[in-house]
Amino acid sequence: MLTEEENEFLTRVGAGTPMGDLFRRFWTPVMLASELPAADGPPVRADVLGEKLVAFRASDGRVGLLDAYCPHRRANLFWGRNEENGLRCVYHGWKFDVTGECTDLPNCPEGVTLKDRVQTRAYPTLERGGLIFAYLGPAAMKPEFPAIESFGSDPAGRHVTKIVARGNWLQFQEGDIDSSHVAFLHSGLGSRPLEGSRSTPYTFADKTPRWFIDETDYGLMFSAQRSAGPDRFHWRVNQYLMPYATLIAAIPGNPILAQIRVPVDDETSILFRYFAHPERALTEAERAMFDGGVTVPEMVPGTFSMVENAANDYNIDRDRQRTETFTGIRSIVAQDLAVSQDQGGGPRLDRSREYLVSSDRAIIALRKRLLAAAKALRAGVEPPEARKPKAYGVRPGDFTLPRDVAVAQGASEILIAAVR
Numbered sequence: 001m002l003t004e005e006e007n008e009f010l011t012r013v014g015a016g017t018p019m020g021d022l023f024r025r026f027w028t029p030v031m032l033a034s035e036l037p038a039a040d041g042p043p044v045r046a047d048v049l050g051e052k053l054v055a056f057r058a059s060d061g062r063v064g065l066l067d068a069y070c071p072h073r074r075a076n077l078f079w080g081r082n083e084e085n086g087l088r089c090v091y092h093g094w095k096f097d098v099t100g101e102c103t104d105l106p107n108c109p110e111g112v113t114l115k116d117r118v119q120t121r122a123y124p125t126l127e128r129g130g131l132i133f134a135y136l137g138p139a140a141m142k143p144e145f146p147a148i149e150s151f152g153s154d155p156a157g158r159h160v161t162k163i164v165a166r167g168n169w170l171q172f173q174e175g176d177i178d179s180s181h182v183a184f185l186h187s188g189l190g191s192r193p194l195e196g197s198r199s200t201p202y203t204f205a206d207k208t209p210r211w212f213i214d215e216t217d218y219g220l221m222f223s224a225q226r227s228a229g230p231d232r233f234h235w236r237v238n239q240y241l242m243p244y245a246t247l248i249a250a251i252p253g254n255p256i257l258a259q260i261r262v263p264v265d266d267e268t269s270i271l272f273r274y275f276a277h278p279e280r281a282l283t284e285a286e287r288a289m290f291d292g293g294v295t296v297p298e299m300v301p302g303t304f305s306m307v308e309n310a311a312n313d314y315n316i317d318r319d320r321q322r323t324e325t326f327t328g329i330r331s332i333v334a335q336d337l338a339v340s341q342d343q344g345g346g347p348r349l350d351r352s353r354e355y356l357v358s359s360d361r362a363i364i365a366l367r368k369r370l371l372a373a374a375k376a377l378r379a380g381v382e383p384p385e386a387r388k389p390k391a392y393g394v395r396p397g398d399f400t401l402p403r404d405v406a407v408a409q410g411a412s413e414i415l416i417a418a419v420r
């Protein structure tokens with residue numbers, strides 16, 4: 001449980017809010033690179049962290065990310081013309097390059113010289129692993145890009161889906177690190193795994209995992225321990241990489257799922273469901289699994305919305321819920337969304353009205369870590385994670401170990417990424 005004040009503190013994301021400022025110390029994934037496929041192509045809306053932004057790919061291939069509203073009379077640059085290395089506002093023709101410099105101010109005689117003094121807000125961008133990242137913080141604090149293994153993967157080794165849904169980022173993020181819900185929300189009836197589940201059956205058989213939580217240089221390692229016969233324990237290890245990504249427990253050798261949660265604003269979030277095999281191309285069978293259904297939801301073509309959505313009650317099938325699966329909802333993402341998007345009755349959960357128990361230890365640890373980091377930043381202490389890019393080279397895991405072996409020792413090789 002949090003106080004109302006702490007809840008406000010953790011869930012607001014705009015510039016000048018505590019969490020908003022913390023997010024702005026890291027590289028933020030804003031869109032799929034494929035949304036800007038070609039130089040001089042159409043500009044695209046790219047709102048994140050409570051800011052209205054427009055992205056465009058200039059003639060030289062660089063990606064610009066600008067304040068959506070033109071500094072002249074605040075018309076939306078989304079309507080703009082992407083011309084020779086700049087985006088031109090269609091209202092009176094002012095033009096801006098990827099750095100936000102005004103390069104043409106054609107509607108008044110003084111424009112020839114005035115343009116050198118006009119600037120719009122622009123953020124630096126980077127393209128990695130099929131995503132476009134932006135840095136929205138103070139220039140002097142811009143960090144190195146973190147060594148997250150998935151973003152170094154080959155295009156043939158990854159499958160990325162972008163989903164935009166209503167709901168505050170934190171309740172989604174809390175779901176991603178919470179191994180405890182998997183045995184219920186994502187299970188078949190009779191404690192069976194869902195068809196196509198990527199988790200081992202132990203996850204579904206033992207419904208009361210014990211938590212082992214490690215504070216790390218990149219964030220938090222959440223290990224859920226379950227019984228796996230008389231001599232072994234099963235471990236389901238999720239890695240939380242501050243502040244946006246969780247690497248979800250995966251059987252070693254399988255593609256790794258990074259769930260990346262990015263706030264659009266206080267009440268809307270992007271999920272990048274990012275599957276990547278660090279060492280090889282995806283197989284046909286894996287691709288088929290990622291092509292819409294249980295593991296990856298079916299999308300409305302040409303949108304970032306799911307076919308299963310709040311308006312159709314996520315296509316819940318009450319017959320299947322009686323006879324086959326715990327929820328009767330088909331895709332794992334829709335199962336998560338159904339319970340997370342209106343927790344407590346609105347898009348932003350009021351955490352002063354919860355009843356937490358020992359199985360919620362991971363969620364408590366996550367909140368504590370984020371509160372501490374955001375409070376420290378308020379007091380002038382920069383987040384140390386942003387200065388440790390190499391620490392991010394880790395993997396999640398789903399495996400068993402002899403009962404007397406601690407997860408950190410027994411799995412040290414499994415949990416370290418081959419950083420390139």
Ligand code: FES
Nearest residue numbers: 070072073089092
């Ligand atoms: S509002 Fe953009 S040029 Fe006038």
Ligand SMILES: [Fe+2]
Nearest residue numbers: 175185186336
């Ligand atoms: Fe889930």
